[in-house]
Amino acid sequence: MDKKVAGIKDVxxxxxxxxxxxxxxxxxxxxxSAKSRKLAQDAAAELGFVLSYAASSLASGRNHNxxxxxxxxxxxxxxxxxxxxxxxxxxxxxxLTLYTTSQNESHRATILTDFLLRKRLDAVxxxxxxxxxxxxxxxxxxxxPVMGVxxxxxxxxxxxxxxxQLAKMATEHLIGLGHTHIAHIxxxxxxxxxxxxxxxxxxxxxVAMQEAKLSYxxxxxxxxxxxxxxxxxxxxxxxxxxxxxxxxxxxxxxEMAFGAIMAARDFGLRVPEDLSVIGIDGHELGExxxxxxxxxxxxxxxxxxxxxILAHLEQQSPSERVQHAPLAEExxxxxVVRHSTAVPPPQ
Amino acid sequence: MDKKVAGIKDVxxxxxxxxxxxxxxxxxxxxxSAKSRKLAQDAAAELGFVLSYAASSLASGRNHNxxxxxxxxxxxxxxxxxxxxxxxxxxxxxxLTLYTTSQNESHRATILTDFLLRKRLDAVxxxxxxxxxxxxxxxxxxxxPVMGVxxxxxxxxxxxxxxxQLAKMATEHLIGLGHTHIAHIxxxxxxxxxxxxxxxxxxxxxVAMQEAKLSYxxxxxxxxxxxxxxxxxxxxxxxxxxxxxxxxxxxxxxEMAFGAIMAARDFGLRVPEDLSVIGIDGHELGExxxxxxxxxxxxxxxxxxxxxILAHLEQQSPSERVQHAPLAEExxxxxVVRHSTAVPPPQ
DNA sequence: CTTCAAATTGGAAACGCTTTCATGTATGTT
DNA sequence: AACATACATGAAAGCGTTTCCAATTTGAAG
Numbered sequence: 115m116d117k118k119v120a121g122i123k124d125v126x127x128x129x130x131x132x133x134x135x136x137x138x139x140x141x142x143x144x145x146x147s148a149k150s151r152k153l154a155q156d157a158a159a160e161l162g163f164v165l166s167y168a169a170s171s172l173a174s175g176r177n178h179n180x181x182x183x184x185x186x187x188x189x190x191x192x193x194x195x196x197x198x199x200x201x202x203x204x205x206x207x208x209x210l211t212l213y214t215t216s217q218n219e220s221h222r223a224t225i226l227t228d229f230l231l232r233k234r235l236d237a238v239x240x241x242x243x244x245x246x247x248x249x250x251x252x253x254x255x256x257x258x259p260v261m262g263v264x265x266x267x268x269x270x271x272x273x274x275x276x277x278x279q280l281a282k283m284a285t286e287h288l289i290g291l292g293h294t295h296i297a298h299i300x301x302x303x304x305x306x307x308x309x310x311x312x313x314x315x316x317x318x319x320x321v322a323m324q325e326a327k328l329s330y331x332x333x334x335x336x337x338x339x340x341x342x343x344x345x346x347x348x349x350x351x352x353x354x355x356x357x358x359x360x361x362x363x364x365x366x367x368x369e370m371a372f373g374a375i376m377a378a379r380d381f382g383l384r385v386p387e388d389l390s391v392i393g394i395d396g397h398e399l400g401e402x403x404x405x406x407x408x409x410x411x412x413x414x415x416x417x418x419x420x421x422x423i424l425a426h427l428e429q430q431s432p433s434e435r436v437q438h439a440p441l442a443e444e445x446x447x448x449x450v451v452r453h454s455t456a457v458p459p460p461q
Numbered sequence: 462m463d464k465k466v467a468g469i470k471d472v473x474x475x476x477x478x479x480x481x482x483x484x485x486x487x488x489x490x491x492x493x494s495a496k497s498r499k500l501a502q503d504a505a506a507e508l509g510f511v512l513s514y515a516a517s518s519l520a521s522g523r524n525h526n527x528x529x530x531x532x533x534x535x536x537x538x539x540x541x542x543x544x545x546x547x548x549x550x551x552x553x554x555x556x557l558t559l560y561t562t563s564q565n566e567s568h569r570a571t572i573l574t575d576f577l578l579r580k581r582l583d584a585v586x587x588x589x590x591x592x593x594x595x596x597x598x599x600x601x602x603x604x605x606p607v608m609g610v611x612x613x614x615x616x617x618x619x620x621x622x623x624x625x626q627l628a629k630m631a632t633e634h635l636i637g638l639g640h641t642h643i644a645h646i647x648x649x650x651x652x653x654x655x656x657x658x659x660x661x662x663x664x665x666x667x668v669a670m671q672e673a674k675l676s677y678x679x680x681x682x683x684x685x686x687x688x689x690x691x692x693x694x695x696x697x698x699x700x701x702x703x704x705x706x707x708x709x710x711x712x713x714x715x716e717m718a719f720g721a722i723m724a725a726r727d728f729g730l731r732v733p734e735d736l737s738v739i740g741i742d743g744h745e746l747g748e749x750x751x752x753x754x755x756x757x758x759x760x761x762x763x764x765x766x767x768x769x770i771l772a773h774l775e776q777q778s779p780s781e782r783v784q785h786a787p788l789a790e791e792x793x794x795x796x797v798v799r800h801s802t803a804v805p806p807p808q
Numbered sequence: 809c810t811t812c813a814a815a816t817t818g819g820a821a822a823c824g825c826t827t828t829c830a831t832g833t834a835t836g837t838t
Numbered sequence: 839a840a841c842a843t844a845c846a847t848g849a850a851a852g853c854g855t856t857t858c859c860a861a862t863t864t865g866a867a868g
Contacts, residue, residue: 119603121824132848137826144827145845162599167581168518169824172853176826177515179558179581187534188544188760197535200561204568209576211526212559214547221551229556234514234526252509256466346749376749379726402693402723413535468854479818484856491857492815494864516854519823523856 120161129157140165171234179209180423181235183225183243185216189340190369190397191412195241195263198416206424211235215243231256237423239263242311245270259426263419265311271426273419273443275410277311277394280447281318281366284392284408287449288362289326293390293458296323297334297360299348299370312337315366315394334360338370345373353381353389361458362390368397368407375403375454386456396450406455409448418445467508476504487512518581526556527770528582530572530590532563536687537716537744538759542588542610545763553771558582562590578603584770586610589658592617606773610766612658618773620766620790622757624658624741627794628665628713631739631755634796635709636673640737640805643670644681644699644707646692646717659684662713662741681707685717692720700728700736708805709737715744715754722750722801733803743797753802756795765792 122140126133131150138144139154146154158164171177182199184192196212203210213229215222226249230238238253242264245253250269253260262272288296298319301312316335323330338348345365352374353359365371371393375385383389385404393400396409422443469487473480478497485491486501493501505511518524529546531539543559550557560576562569573596577585585600589611592600597616600607609619635643645666648659663682670677685695692712699721700706712718718740722732730736732751740747743756769790 123824133825134827134848134850135846138847141826144847147846150846162602164575164578164580166519166824167579168515168524169853170826171515172513172519172855173824173826175853186544187547188537188540190535193535193540196559197533197561200534200559204560204572207575209581210559212543212547212557213551214544225551228511228554231511232514233511234556255509342746343748373749399689401690402720470854480855481818481820481857482816484854485817488856491817494816497816513854516823517856519825520854520856522823 120163122163122165124161125154125157125163128161129153137165141170177209177234177236178207179211179235180420181211181213181230181238182241183213183215183230183238184241185243186214187212191367191395192241194412195416195419198413198418199239199420200416202417202420202424206420208236208424226252230258236427237261239419239423240267259423261419261423263415267440269440271422271441271443273415273422273445275415275445275447277314278318278321280394280408280410281315281364282322283318283449284364284394285319285322286326287392287406287455288364288390289322289328291362291390291455291457293362294328295358295360295458296328296330296362296364297336297352298364298366299336299338299345299352299374300366301340302337312366319364330360331358338373340367340369342369342373342376345370346377347373349374349377350380353377353383355381359383359389361388362392362455365391365393368393368395368400368405371405371407371454372397372399372403375405385454388459390455390458392455396448400450400452404453406452407450409450410445411448415445467510469510469512471508472501472504472510475508476500484512488517524556524581524583525554526558526582527767528558528560528577528585529588530560530562530577530585531588532590533561534559538714538742539588541759542763542766545760545765546586546767547763549764549767549771553767555583555771573599577605583774584608586766586770587614606770608766608770610762614787616787618769618788618790620762620769620792622755622762622792622794624661625665625668627741627755627757628662628711629669630665630796631711631741632666632669633673634739634753634802635711635737636669636675638709638737638802638804640709641675642705642707642805643675643677643709643711644683645711645713646683646685646695646699646721647713648687649684659713666711677707678705685720687714687716689716689720689723692717693724694720696721696724697727700724700730702728706730706736708735709739709802712738712740715740715742715747715752718752718754718801719744719746719750722752732801735806737802737805739802743795747797747799751800752797753799754797756797757792758795762792 122133122136126136131154135150136154139146139151187193200210213225237259239261245267247268250260260270262270265274300316336348336352338344363374365374371391374391378385378389385391393405393407396411400407469480469483473483478501482497483501486493486498534540547557560572584606586608592614594615597607607617609617612621647663683695683699685691710721712721718738721738725732725736732738740752740754743758747754
């Protein structure tokens, strides 16, 4: 009984218009008189008709769908980015197709060929993901703009913060307060794969220390995963009683900083009186932890990236899109001083 | 110079096979001899050809794409769910299209008609989202299975935890320890829209208290948003000096519990010696906070929901899919006792 | 060496729109 | 009033697969 789902043809019939006009009316493309538009819309509503994306895409080459590739969604930084992207895309009437790479390293390749390339996407936003030049070329070859977030992508647009500088400034903040015993907890090497972010931040630390002519025991350069839990454990090792403790810790991310603060508390160390902690990120929990950090506003970065790529898309039709030189944009950060950092305790 | 992107026709030519056979070989549908398959695949690889989703979808009616609607991605619970869903879908070769509703209430309607219904999706997983019966019918009418997570959806499958029971048990845990002065911080009414979760958990608290013949001042029934920050502020009010303090707090979510713990610390209250705190969720930070909670494993829930819906999809072709009675499944939780709860302090 | 069922294959008709092109028609100009 | 211009509209040609159907091959069994 339940007939076939209504097609545009049915709408045309019911409204007394041609298929072409109905398409224009509903798709909002060509010029249609207000009267016809209403006619078409009413008929569509009556039939419960909606345009089929598949058919539209096939015919027009436009998908209204943007792919977002993130290492993981359940990490604050990435989910904030996705949130920012999502809000812009919905606004613009675009779908967002989400790909997570880190659950299974082997999926990474699959994702690219099987999903990204299958022409379902109009563009791709790759977060903290290192695509090879050839992968990018593949994408660009089928006229899909690519935008990197969290690091430069060879040959593609990108937006990122200056990780080296941030790390250096964070360290210098501690040095400026008078600290001379500073430790760093950075990302483990295994996380270096994408954009070498942990490495970059560590360099910032090292250079700042070096410039200040400060040295530190080798084991004050710790690594852990980027989680609170992982860093909590690491920091416990670092702060264990019976050894020389640093008076300040520069954590490569806010979540790591939280872990360090929690660990410090477990040892009865007060922050910042006994131990200063600084992070990088701008995590929402920074507030209750009173964490001093560099806010890099990932939500804003996501929104910005989305806007950039949308602007690019709206520009022209896919095939005649201009291929400008890749633009690597630096996203501004904000230094947020709270009360997790202070002058070191008196000797 | 860069010719048109290769189509299946080109592959057919290059491989010496017919279009039909190439389609079968690459799509993995009908039966194809091993020889032909290899021929087709080699030719496709040589031309850098991949099937077009749009065309495939149009012709087959299958999208290999599942929509996931969540209130927000940047909240631990939801992002964990999405993570679980994502990992299952990738495994199965399905795309995941993400919609977030809460950034702008007005988008909610748009999302449904403009996105969900436009036949781009094979199925929809709605998280903590209350669809009206008619909305669900629309979805089902176009043969799109719908699955609710976090609450029952009228007429659709769903998977959820028993919020009332959980809340009751959490409260009873505190009562069992000997607490008589128990406060509850639940979700604000404005968040009741979807599935009345805050309300349900509050009832669990109230019923448990009532059964134990315990009373409490009206203002020990606090509400806040579901965030750490928000609850931190709320808890500060609750624990403010110079008033009768509860000896235990049941927070409606782990994040709220963290906020309460942080607030307690600011007042110099030790957890659990001076104040017991219990939550619900199984948040990863529960570990470092030592939080006693009910782990409802959102990642697992997501994965489970994904598997269920995939099983449903693989079953038959969209149109002949059997319309079974809606199945509301209860997802198991795990009581995790850590050290945020203990017997109340001596009078 | 037949015979028959099962496996493979190719031709061609969908799938449901968008868009170009050509043709009117309303609007504005001098 | 005559002519140019912009807007509206319909017919029809794709868009790139999948899949039905019929034809052909293959393989096993007799």
